[in-house]
Amino acid sequence: MRRSEFLRAVDAEFGARSATLVNDLVLGQIGSRTASEALASGVPPREIWLALCAETDVPVERRHGAGRLEPRRR
Known part of the structure; x- marks a missing residue:
């Protein structure tokens, strides 16, 4: 991805809330950072x-996210 x-996936899934979630929601699974902090790092x-x-x-x-119809097979 x-x-x-x-x-695009965030926007498709969360719509108007997407910017707030990316910039404000702290995600424990990625080191207690926001999505934008994690992207920057x-x-x-x-x-x-x-x-x-x-x-x-x-x-x-x-x-599986937006932009793909099905998850990629491994």
Whole structure:
């Protein structure tokens, strides 16, 4: 996931609340930082996305993010 994909996914999932969540919500899974702090310090956007989803109880089936129709298979 790229930074731009992360931002689209946040906007698609949270709409008007997206900026507030990215800038104000502290995520314990990524070192007790906000998403914007984590992005600035080099944490991979996918890791931040998953932490944000877990913190805000996004259902697992929607955690693959925007911009992709299905999660990438490994």
